[in-house]
Amino acid sequence: VGYTRLSDESRVVALFVEGQSVDEARAGQEALIVLERTPFYAEGGGQVADRGTITGADGQAEVTDVQKNEAGVYVHFAHVASGRLRVNDVVLATVDQQTRVATQRHHTATHLLHAALHRVLGEHAEQAGSLVAPDRLRFDFTHFEPLTDEQLHAIERLVNEKIMAALPVTWEEMPLEEARRRGAKALFGEKYGDVVRVVGIGDYSLELCGGTHMNNSGEVGPFKIVSEGSVAAGVRRIEAVVGTEALAHVHAQEDVLHQFQAKLQSKVEQLPEQVERLLEANRALEKELAEL
Numbered sequence: 001v002g003y004t005r006l007s008d009e010s011r012v013v014a015l016f017v018e019g020q021s022v023d024e025a026r027a028g029q030e031a032l033i034v035l036e037r038t039p040f041y042a043e044g045g046g047q048v049a050d051r052g053t054i055t056g057a058d059g060q061a062e063v064t065d066v067q068k069n070e071a072g073v074y075v076h077f078a079h080v081a082s083g084r085l086r087v088n089d090v091v092l093a094t095v096d097q098q099t100r101v102a103t104q105r106h107h108t109a110t111h112l113l114h115a116a117l118h119r120v121l122g123e124h125a126e127q128a129g130s131l132v133a134p135d136r137l138r139f140d141f142t143h144f145e146p147l148t149d150e151q152l153h154a155i156e157r158l159v160n161e162k163i164m165a166a167l168p169v170t171w172e173e174m175p176l177e178e179a180r181r182r183g184a185k186a187l188f189g190e191k192y193g194d195v196v197r198v199v200g201i202g203d204y205s206l207e208l209c210g211g212t213h214m215n216n217s218g219e220v221g222p223f224k225i226v227s228e229g230s231v232a233a234g235v236r237r238i239e240a241v242v243g244t245e246a247l248a249h250v251h252a253q254e255d256v257l258h259q260f261q262a263k264l265q266s267k268v269e270q271l272p273e274q275v276e277r278l279l280e281a282n283r284a285l286e287k288e289l290a291e292l
Contacts, residue, residue, distance in 0.1 A: 007094040011036040024086040033076040042068040046130035047211040052095040059083025102134035105220045108213045109242045110137050115205040116158040128235050136241050143236045147228050159223045166218030167202030184208050222246040
């Protein structure tokens with residue numbers, strides 16, 4: 001499934017309110033909705049679920065989460081915003097495009113980051129968990145020490161180079177053994193079926209993945225690492241943002257610099273020297289105060 005559709009006409013198969021199966025859900029109620037088919041992505045593989053609406057002739061529900069149960073049934077968690085929805089109603093299920101695309105950008109960037117970690121740190125830097133959301137990505141990986149500034153800069157630079165290279169993003173389903181022969185990366189400890197979905201980014205990245213992605217790496221936009229740290233023994237975590245979120249992060253950092261620039265009456269490049277002078281003056285005053 002490429003998740004290329006953002007809307008689909010469907011039928012309400014089942015409704016649940018407060019844990020009970022019901023024939024209809026009315027305005028103001030929180031409901032679980034099962035559809036005959038759906039364009040929504042259910043949370044999985046670290047990626048958050050789509051959001052959107054389910055609209056019938058007599059009412060509309062706002063979808064806030066989608067989960068896939070053990071039987072593979074997609075369950076839509078929704079708030080009935082107006083009117084009512086009934087079992088067997090013909091509805092239009094519509095994914096929020098802005099949220100979907102923002103999530104796709106961060107997911108494609110996650111694959112680029114994973115490949116960059118292998119090249120900069122080594123093949124031991126394997127995925128140990130992830131979160132892909134519309135506003136950020138979080139990637140946990142195996143590594144034995146904090147990353148240096150030089151390593152972080154190299155990773156960031158490599159990811160942005162692959163974004164600017166506008167590499168095609170492709171996906172196809174194939175037998176698990178075939179995917180392994182091609183060298184597709186798999187999440188350690190994850191259970192896979194006999195047939196898997198493989199996502200490739202040019203000849204740079206190849207991973208088993210069921211999530212949503214951009215069609216081209218160039219659509220991801222600028223990539224910016226915002227933090228790196230430890231989450232467990234031998235496991236590090238990188239948080240990053242892309243696209244408009246990356247620009248917002250850079251602008252916020254610039255605002256802080258401009259505030260310091262204004263207070264210290266100094267150019268940005270002279271701020272470190274100015275701050276060091278202030279620290280030295282403060283240490284001298286503390287020494288003088290202690291002597292007095």
